[in-house]
Amino acid sequence: MPEGHSIHRLALQFTAMFVGEELAVSSPQGRFAAGASQLDGHILVSAMASGKQLFLGFDNDLILRVHLGLYGAWTFGGDSTFSGFPSIGAPRRVDDAVGGTDAVQPPYAGPPAPVGAVRTRLVSGRGWADLRGPTACVVITAREEALALARLGPDPLREGSDPAAFVTRLRSSATPIGVQLMNQAVVAGIGNVYRAEVLFLQRINPWRPGKAVLESEALAVWEIAARLMQDGVREGRILTTTPSERNGQAAEAAPHYVYKRTGEPCRRCGTSIASADMAARTVYWCPECQRN
Template sequence: MPEGHTLFALARDLHEAFAGTRPTVTSPQGRFADGAAQVSGRELLAATSRGKHLFLEFSQERWVHVHLGLIGTFTLDAGPWTAEAPVVGQVRMRLAHGEHVADLRGPTQCAVVTPDEVAAVLSRLGPDPLRPDADPERAWHRLHRSGRTVAELLMDQAVVAGVGNVYRCEVLFRHRLSPFTPGRELRAASWRLLWEDLVRLMPLGVATGRIVTTEEQVRQVEAALGRGEPPRLAERTSAVYRRQGQPCPRCGSRVRSQVVAGRTLYWCGRCQRRR
């Protein structure tokens, strides 16, 4: 499932392409035909994201709410676009204007919603590390009262919005935290370190289009971006994710794996003992 940095970058690109225009909105697949008719030709005011949710705000209080789920994609291609542009695959929604066409395929959610429904979705989400107005204390309020493990809680979008399995595995490894620590046993200082690391790492994912979590590459990417240069990324940018049975890059012990909260957790049983 795309993590929050992917949706943030997507919202940015859609906003740059369509904000202030009146795109033609269609549903080549047909499943969103009624919704497309409600917003087609209206001015698109903004494209924004919160966690793994995408919102397209149109004039006259019309919103399109999108959640990509596990297999959804939303591609944005340069044109120039024409009415005869080919449709590839099962396109649920197409936005088109001028030199841009964006095709949504396979989402779990694509619906026209009211401002109240948007507010209801946002109220259920935890703070998003990519947003400058995010309040980590809201997440801490849920974390330190829960008996669930920190590995489960980090995947709960009501606790932290936008964090998925890769960031979960990697940030816990980076701070040597046992993924099986109950939330109520997690220290406030440990939570602040996790949050600050997410705030540091996730914008790098927005900038590069890849999740970068090994400290050496994190520093290389930060330095390149600081110089205004495109960062060079190695083939592997994670320490433990999808490396079960391989040696831990820190201590050499084998990386372990186990399904937690519906996704495969990866961790080092020797390094990550701290609770």
């Protein structure tokens, strides 16, 4: 599932490409036809990410809420002024940016014919965006948006998010920290990759109860998550290892410390990385570096 950094990248791309533009909104697949008709012909005025959800606000006070889930993805294209990424979402891709003044592109003649099950298509005078396979794609009111945001925990990538709220929620429960970090009501935007990597870097065993996590440790978890996720927004991928700990390997070959490295040696101590089922997802950790 795309994690929070991908959704914040989407918000930035929609802001740069579509905010201030009147959009033709349609549902080539047909499943979102009623919702598309409510937004068609209106101006996009805002694009905001919170956790794993994207909120696109229109000038008629309606909001398009999108949760990509496991399979959702946006694809983009446009004229020579478009300098964004052609695909953001699942399945994960690392694409070079396209468009911009340095790119050689054919004259823009509008979006191509829809390919596959396009849930919704947004088209401006200079570009287009197609959404496929989301878990949620709904039109909501401002009040419903406020309720949806209230159900989410603080987002390390949102300016003004309160880390103290995360610390309080985490430490008020005996639920293992590895479970809580995946709970979007505790902290918004962290997924399976960031969970594993953040806990490794803070040397916390994923099975430790939240109540047993010190306040200073919880704050450090927040700060590490914020740093790694900011890197993810900038780089377009989750890269947590440092060059010195990749043993000469390229970043693409050694991007993580523990995630999906079951049985491989820890990059710091050499112990075999462990994994287990935790709340219907696989959690990874180093038994030596993360004893407690």
